Amino acid sequence: MPATFKQTFLCRFLTMLFAAFLAAAAGKESIAQSQAIHAIDVSNARQLHKFFQYTGNDIPLISGHRGGMTEGYPENCIPSFENTLRHTPAFFEIDPRLTKDSVIILMHDATLERTTNGTGKVSDYTWEELKKLRLKDKHGNLTEFRIPTLAEVIEWSKGKTIINLDKKDVPLEMTADILEAHKATANVMCTVHSAEQALYYYKRNPKRMFSAFIRTPEELEAYEKTGIPWKNIMAYIGPKNSPEAHKMLKLLHARGVKCMISAAPSYDKLPDSAARASAYREIIQDGTDVIESDLPIEAAAAIRELSPEKAANRKFFRRQELKITKSL
Template structure:
């Protein structure tokens, strides 16, 4: 006979898990075509929020599934993350080449095997040790399926390995790639013509480089820099005309402001400037700040779901 107390505990645990999932805001893109549609500029778009390394909240370390889930409890968002390569060629998530700032380890991640790295735990932004291990990119990709979109920054992982992993997991419908130049984008397109990019396009000259290289603007978002400035207006005009959304990242700029009130004013200024994507270490703050400016009806809304 089954232990009734055990059954009750199991039911309670399952209820908590289901309840947690139901309190999350998901972005669901089933394939590359839908991913391209989600990021297509129309002029009536939602202002999209992306968590830089997932977000910075006490108790939640950057580049961790726990942090992604915490953000999704408050707002639909996608995430910029940082793949790095271990000594035995496993792709894991870590922003710095060294372990000290964000983990309990010391030295370079590349000097450790995957098995050795399992012994370390992640730290939050205040340096507090958590119970969370360093995740692999593969497990984060499988976690993200049906929940959100991942934007893979380029660190030390060869482009070939990144393309192969996306292909292996059939993840081009919700995984995009940061590219720093048209040559990187061209390489990925040779591997998969449906690739989606977060492209560094910070000037008219860089815009022309992508155009001349034949990179489809309908398959990218454009990172135009960290500041609101007059020069942005020309980039909005050029890129929006091609169907591409523009992103300003506050991570290295306005996120450094000391008070929440100052940051809120800055996030609003980004949205009013014309950017349709805001990247931030504080995605929850951004979402709350820009709520009054959100379009009631936008093409992106059909990809949002609540569970």
């Protein structure tokens, strides 16, 4: 009898311990799966064009350059995009590149050393080889995060945000093909460095939205000659809040075009956070509509109070519960 009692007690104890462990694990998983993000609610091309239309009464927009470069979160990967969206609405400039076997992945550099624990050229590796690498954050610290494919990011972004594809080594035809395959007209726009690039995409899909380099009157004239409607265009006007940029603001606003300054190569480099915040605010106060930044969370916080109370584009922003499948 004593032996039986001990066995029964031990069995019950172990059962209770296991149940407690499962409950704790379930609670932990539940927390990981219930994270709210700031989503951009755009579901078709018409809404996308409206989102980027200049009205003079809009909430200033934030573009996360390469998704943002926060400590612990590498550039050009989905967890970094999600981290930014937990703090602010944003769309994301990203960098598609080709692997050896023609899979389009996200990677800014042509080589692997700066952003991964790999070495050599991206184009020398297959996707099966690259998917095993781990990404580094901006300080070079190795993380658990992996290189994503462009297809994964396109599908992830639907209903959450807008991605802006920069031009690296992917041919225009391949980019247009993958966007058509994924029906990505509402959630993807293309950075174009010339009117000729924009015209190629426009002929493939007249609903395509562009982030166009229009830094001079001559570049503006080249776009006007293409016949591409201005509603399809957001304009990148340079890295500085300069007199030249202000001149382009007036010309483009008159055409209903929102304008973007990229702080990534300029004001993001200021060593003092107060100086950066002042620069971000000045950009918006002087009339620019969009700030592209390596520090999107910081830039958003600096300009938050500059949003009009009854902004025309407020209807495009909403809170959304984000499901995280990874256990913490």
